[in-house]
Amino acid sequence: MNLILLQPGDLLDEHSARITDPRRLKHLHEVHQAQPGDELTLGLADGNIGRGRLTALDRHQACFALDALSQAPPPALDIELVLALPRPRMLARSLEHVTALGVKHITLLHSRRVEKSYWQSPELDPEKIRRHLLLGLEQARDTRTPRVILEPRFKPFLEDRLPARLANREGLLAHPGMDAACPRGLASPALLIVGPEGGFVPYEVEQLLAAGCRGIQLGERILRVETAVVALLARLSPL
Amino acid sequence: MNLILLQPGDLLDEHSARITDPRRLKHLHEVHQAQPGDELTLGLADGNIGRGRLTALDRHQACFALDALSQAPPPALDIELVLALPRPRMLARSLEHVTALGVKHITLLHSRRVEKSYWQSPELDPEKIRRHLLLGLEQARDTRTPRVILEPRFKPFLEDRLPARLANREGLLAHPGMDAACPRGLASPALLIVGPEGGFVPYEVEQLLAAGCRGIQLGERILRVETAVVALLARLSPL
Numbered sequence: 001m002n003l004i005l006l007q008p009g010d011l012l013d014e015h016s017a018r019i020t021d022p023r024r025l026k027h028l029h030e031v032h033q034a035q036p037g038d039e040l041t042l043g044l045a046d047g048n049i050g051r052g053r054l055t056a057l058d059r060h061q062a063c064f065a066l067d068a069l070s071q072a073p074p075p076a077l078d079i080e081l082v083l084a085l086p087r088p089r090m091l092a093r094s095l096e097h098v099t100a101l102g103v104k105h106i107t108l109l110h111s112r113r114v115e116k117s118y119w120q121s122p123e124l125d126p127e128k129i130r131r132h133l134l135l136g137l138e139q140a141r142d143t144r145t146p147r148v149i150l151e152p153r154f155k156p157f158l159e160d161r162l163p164a165r166l167a168n169r170e171g172l173l174a175h176p177g178m179d180a181a182c183p184r185g186l187a188s189p190a191l192l193i194v195g196p197e198g199g200f201v202p203y204e205v206e207q208l209l210a211a212g213c214r215g216i217q218l219g220e221r222i223l224r225v226e227t228a229v230v231a232l233l234a235r236l237s238p239l
Numbered sequence: 240m241n242l243i244l245l246q247p248g249d250l251l252d253e254h255s256a257r258i259t260d261p262r263r264l265k266h267l268h269e270v271h272q273a274q275p276g277d278e279l280t281l282g283l284a285d286g287n288i289g290r291g292r293l294t295a296l297d298r299h300q301a302c303f304a305l306d307a308l309s310q311a312p313p314p315a316l317d318i319e320l321v322l323a324l325p326r327p328r329m330l331a332r333s334l335e336h337v338t339a340l341g342v343k344h345i346t347l348l349h350s351r352r353v354e355k356s357y358w359q360s361p362e363l364d365p366e367k368i369r370r371h372l373l374l375g376l377e378q379a380r381d382t383r384t385p386r387v388i389l390e391p392r393f394k395p396f397l398e399d400r401l402p403a404r405l406a407n408r409e410g411l412l413a414h415p416g417m418d419a420a421c422p423r424g425l426a427s428p429a430l431l432i433v434g435p436e437g438g439f440v441p442y443e444v445e446q447l448l449a450a451g452c453r454g455i456q457l458g459e460r461i462l463r464v465e466t467a468v469v470a471l472l473a474r475l476s477p478l
Contacts, residue, residue, distance in 0.1 A: 002461045074458065074459040074460050075458075075459075096463075097463075097466050100460060100462055100463065100466055101460065101462070101466070101470070102460060139461060139462065139463055140460040140461055140462065141459070141460065141461055142460065184423045184424060184474075185423060218473075219313065219314075219478050220313040220314075220380070221313050221339060221340065221341060221379040221380065221381065222241045222378060222379055222380055223339055223340070223378065223379065224335075224336075224339065224378055227336045227339055227340070227469055230466055230469040230470055230473070231340070231469055231470070231472075231473035232473070233470075234457075234469065234470035234471070234473040234474045235423075235473045235474055235476075237474075239458050
């Protein structure tokens with residue numbers, strides 16, 4: 001937790017805030033070993049970041065006096081991510097990784113090799129998803145929560161939503177064996193599509209290419225989804 | 240397990256092999272749902288990869304008839320990694336990530352902000368480390384096990400070992416706030432040094448720069464160690 005991300009309900013007034021949730025209190029006590037008087041980095045959800053002073057801390061609450069929160073959060077990555085729904089534990093970690101890297105638009109997509117049971121996982125509960133997004137933001141000192149969209153059917157996504165999503169950004173389909181090496185440092189907005197463990201099936205690859213996506217690959221090595229998304233985003237990122 | 244990595248003891252003769260360890264048998268049964276007759280990808284430790292046919296499978300053993308293992312493993316990444324020892328769970332995952340990405344030389348280093356207790360972790364047991372390296376190799380269809388060196392004292396590493404390590408490769412110190420952005424697609428061998436959660440302390444940074452390392456950074460975002468190593472390696476990789 002490199003940033004204490006204040007939600008509107010945490011603000012008492014313009015210059016003070018109080019948090020009461022056990023997770024963050026525990027972190028302040030045990031990891032930060034914070035004491036009243038300590039200066040910490042705070043941010044306002046979807047707003048700026050700055051410094052604040054811990055004025056009180058006990059088992060039930062932490063209170064802060066806020067300086068002007070005048071610093072903009074770090075720049076977002078203008079790469080939207082479409083990820084075939086990974087197995088639940090991998091999903092959790094992937095959400096944290098890509099949020100920390102600055103992705104602001106995440107679509108979780110069904111595809112042939114996604115196990116149907118994954119769509120029933122408690123990890124898809126909006127509150128659970130939100131928790132992983134917050135962990136990614138707190139890690140990277142960011143304040144802007146990504147939007148997460150579930151697409152539990154491949155074809156309606158492909159036919160009804162993808163064309164509009166590609167109107168202003170280049171589609172990149174990361175898939176082993178594609179012709180082009182993953183580009184470095186993109187100069188314009190992109191939508192990155194990453195398949196499931198085992199990859200998209202040939203029909204899905206054909207359809208995504210036919211929809212205008214460019215096929216890219218990272219070489220012979222087969223990577224786990226969570227390794228691959230970080231490697232792809234780091235390589236594509238212009239930041 | 241995208242590759243069954245045969246150790247010398249698994250070979251019965253030039254054309255047949257048998258594995259008996261519970262981990263891989265379980266994977267063959269439960270994940271691959273393999274049946275005798277199936278063709279699978281196999282590799283010989285530190286050797287080539289190729290195809291083999293499963294000739295027998297039960298609870299105690301899996302037997303394979305091997306074709307000529309004639310394909311070279313994927314190219315290694317000529318970037319040595321020096322990583323401040325992460326907390327145990329992060330260490331396990333980081334070893335798998337970087338092995339899958341093709342790193343062949345990993346040094347785990349002490350630094351001021353590494354908790355002393357981490358050096359007592361059972362995760363540092365050579366057999367445990369080896370297990371994570373094997374998982375990374377099996378994932379990426381690689382056969383060459385990375386070398387892992389423990390450096391539980393910073394100063395002897397800095398003074399006695401680092402100069403020789405930098406004789407033929409450029410040292411890159413990844414640290415927030417350094418002048419240069421992380422380069423893309425290195426043309427020559429490198430040694431990448433990554434600090435602990437919280438970073439190297441200023442004295443350590445000074446000493447590493449004085450030893451000839453170049454300071455690089457990935458931007459304002461503070462990343463978890465396992466995210467940062469993958470992002471850095473993906474960006475530096477010429478492959």
